[in-house]
Amino acid sequence: MFGARLKDIRLSRKLKLKELAALTGIDVTLISRFERGDRMPTKNQLLLLSEQLGVSLAELKKEWLADKVVALLQYEPMAMEALQVAESRVEYLTSKKVHDAPQLSDELQAKLDRADDLRKRWRQAQPLGPSQLRRLHEFFDIEYTFESNRIEGNTLTLQETALVVNEGLTIGGKSMREHLEVINHSEAIGFVRDLVLGKEDLSRRVVMEIHRLILKEVDNENAGRHRKVPVRISGSDTELPQPYLLEKLMEDYFEYYELHSKRLHPIILSAEMHERLVSIHPFVDGNGRTSRLVMNLILMSRGYTRANIKGDTQSRLAYYRALQQVQKNANPDPFYHLVADEVIRSLEQHLELV
Structure with missing residues (x-):
C-alpha cells in the first residue's frame, strides 16, 4: 500500500512526521493521514514527498496509482474482468507502438491520391x-x-x-x-x-x-x-x-x-x-x-x-x-x-x- 510504503521510507530516513512536514510544507496531520491510508496526496504533494525523501517519483507514483485502482474496484464483483479490458486499452494508448507511423494499404493509398488530386x-x-x-x-x-x-x-x-x-x-x-x-x-x-x-x-x-x-x-x-x-x-x-x-x-x-x-x-x-x-x-x-x-x-x-x-x-x-x-x-x-x-x-x- 502507498501509505505503508511512504511510512517505511520516512522511517528509513530517520525523519519524524513533523520534520517531513517542515521539509515539504505539507501539514503534519495530512502526512499522517497519507501513511494511514485515509487520504491520497495530490500529484504536486507526491512530487514534494519524492524530492524530500530522496526516492524516485516513479517508485512512489506506482504505489499511488495502484491504490487508486484498488479504491475504485475493490468492491466490484467484475474487477478482474474490468482490469483485463482496461489493460489492453491503456497499453494501446501508452505503448511505443502507437507512436510508429501506420502502414497503409494500396486501396487506402489510392484514396489518398484521389483526395490530393x-x-x-x-x-x-x-x-x-x-x-x-x-x-x-x-x-x-x-x-x-x-x-x-x-x-x-x-x-x-x-x-x-x-x-x-x-x-x-x-x-x-x-x-x-x-x-x-x-x-x-x-x-x-x-x-x-x-x-x-x-x-x-x-x-x-x-x-x-x-x-x-x-x-x-x-x-x-x-x-x-x-x-x-x-x-x-x-x-x-x-x-x-x-x-x-x-x-x-x-x-x-x-x-x-x-x-x-x-x-x-x-x-x-x-x-x-x-x-x-x-x-x-x-x-x-x-x-x-x-x-x-x-x-x-x-x-x-x-x-x-x-x-x-x-x-x-x-x-x-x-x-x-x-x-x-x-x-x-x-x-x-x-x-x-x-x-x-x-x-x-x-x-x-x-x-x-x-
Missing part, C-alpha cells in the same frame, strides 16, 4: 469572390453543425438548425440545450476557421478552447476542463481511461502530434488525432464534437475542405464501428477509409458548387 483542383479554383466564399461557408457550416450534433442525439432538423443559426429563432418543442448545441457548434466552427486563417497549429490551448465553446452555457462547470469522474459511452462496452490517467495520456497525445504532424499524410493524421482524442475521452461531454473539429482543423489548415461525417443511423453506426475497430482490435484501417471517403466527398461537393 481533388485538393489540387480545389486550390486552383481559388480565389473565390467574397460573396461566393461566404455562401459556401454558410452552406457547409450549417450542414456540418446539423450532422455533428445529430450524431450526438440532437433532434433539430437541417432547416431548423439553419433557422437557429441564421435567424436566431427558437424552435417550438425543442429543448434549450439543443438550441445551445447548435449555436455553440456554429461558433466553434468560426473559431476553427480563424485558427486556420491565423495559421495557429493544434495545441492544448486550442483543444480546450474548442471544448469550452462546445459546452458553453450547456455545462459551464465542465466546459474546457478535463473530467474528474469516470464515464462510459452510452451503448458501448469500451472501457475508458480513469481520470487520474488523463494528464499523461493528453501529454502523449500532443507528443504524437508533434512527432507526426509533418510525417503522416494529413488525412491519416486527422483521423489519428480524432480517434485518439475520442478514445482518451478527456471530457465529461462533447468529446465527439471536439474530436471532429480537431480533425477538421488539421484538414483545413492543410488545404482540404472539412470532412462531414453524417449523423443518420446507418452512417453513425459505421462511424462507431470503425472507431471500435481501433479501440478493441488496434485496427485503424476502417477508420482511415471512413475519413478518407468523407474528405473525397466533401471536396467533390465543393468543386461541384464552384
Whole structure:
C-alpha cells in the first residue's frame, strides 16, 4: 500500500512526521493521514514527498496509482474482468507502438491520391469572390453543425438548425440545450476557421478552447476542463481511461502530434488525432464534437475542405464501428477509409458548387 510504503521510507530516513512536514510544507496531520491510508496526496504533494525523501517519483507514483485502482474496484464483483479490458486499452494508448507511423494499404493509398488530386483542383479554383466564399461557408457550416450534433442525439432538423443559426429563432418543442448545441457548434466552427486563417497549429490551448465553446452555457462547470469522474459511452462496452490517467495520456497525445504532424499524410493524421482524442475521452461531454473539429482543423489548415461525417443511423453506426475497430482490435484501417471517403466527398461537393 502507498501509505505503508511512504511510512517505511520516512522511517528509513530517520525523519519524524513533523520534520517531513517542515521539509515539504505539507501539514503534519495530512502526512499522517497519507501513511494511514485515509487520504491520497495530490500529484504536486507526491512530487514534494519524492524530492524530500530522496526516492524516485516513479517508485512512489506506482504505489499511488495502484491504490487508486484498488479504491475504485475493490468492491466490484467484475474487477478482474474490468482490469483485463482496461489493460489492453491503456497499453494501446501508452505503448511505443502507437507512436510508429501506420502502414497503409494500396486501396487506402489510392484514396489518398484521389483526395490530393481533388485538393489540387480545389486550390486552383481559388480565389473565390467574397460573396461566393461566404455562401459556401454558410452552406457547409450549417450542414456540418446539423450532422455533428445529430450524431450526438440532437433532434433539430437541417432547416431548423439553419433557422437557429441564421435567424436566431427558437424552435417550438425543442429543448434549450439543443438550441445551445447548435449555436455553440456554429461558433466553434468560426473559431476553427480563424485558427486556420491565423495559421495557429493544434495545441492544448486550442483543444480546450474548442471544448469550452462546445459546452458553453450547456455545462459551464465542465466546459474546457478535463473530467474528474469516470464515464462510459452510452451503448458501448469500451472501457475508458480513469481520470487520474488523463494528464499523461493528453501529454502523449500532443507528443504524437508533434512527432507526426509533418510525417503522416494529413488525412491519416486527422483521423489519428480524432480517434485518439475520442478514445482518451478527456471530457465529461462533447468529446465527439471536439474530436471532429480537431480533425477538421488539421484538414483545413492543410488545404482540404472539412470532412462531414453524417449523423443518420446507418452512417453513425459505421462511424462507431470503425472507431471500435481501433479501440478493441488496434485496427485503424476502417477508420482511415471512413475519413478518407468523407474528405473525397466533401471536396467533390465543393468543386461541384464552384
